[in-house]
Amino acid sequence: MKNIFVIPVEDVQYIAKKKIGRKLTIEELKRVKSGVDFGFECWEEVVLTSIEDLQDIVITKRLGEITNE
Numbered sequence: 001m002k003n004i005f006v007i008p009v010e011d012v013q014y015i016a017k018k019k020i021g022r023k024l025t026i027e028e029l030k031r032v033k034s035g036v037d038f039g040f041e042c043w044e045e046v047v048l049t050s051i052e053d054l055q056d057i058v059i060t061k062r063l064g065e066i067t068n069e
Contacts, residue, residue: 007036
């Protein structure tokens with residue numbers, strides 16, 4: 001696996017077309033990128049929470065297997 005999360009420019013342009021009826025300029029795309037970068041400043045916390053959730057799922061699954069034996 002190369003990436004966990006990527007937003008292709010084509011997807012951003014699709015959303016722009018739906019929202020404002022046109023594609024974004026390069027300058028507008030740069031501004032969108034800055035906004036997304038800002039929004040993902042806390043990405044490490046999101047990843048940690050996801051990993052903790054996985055641990056909870058594994059524990060719950062193991063407990064279920066033990067009680068079903």
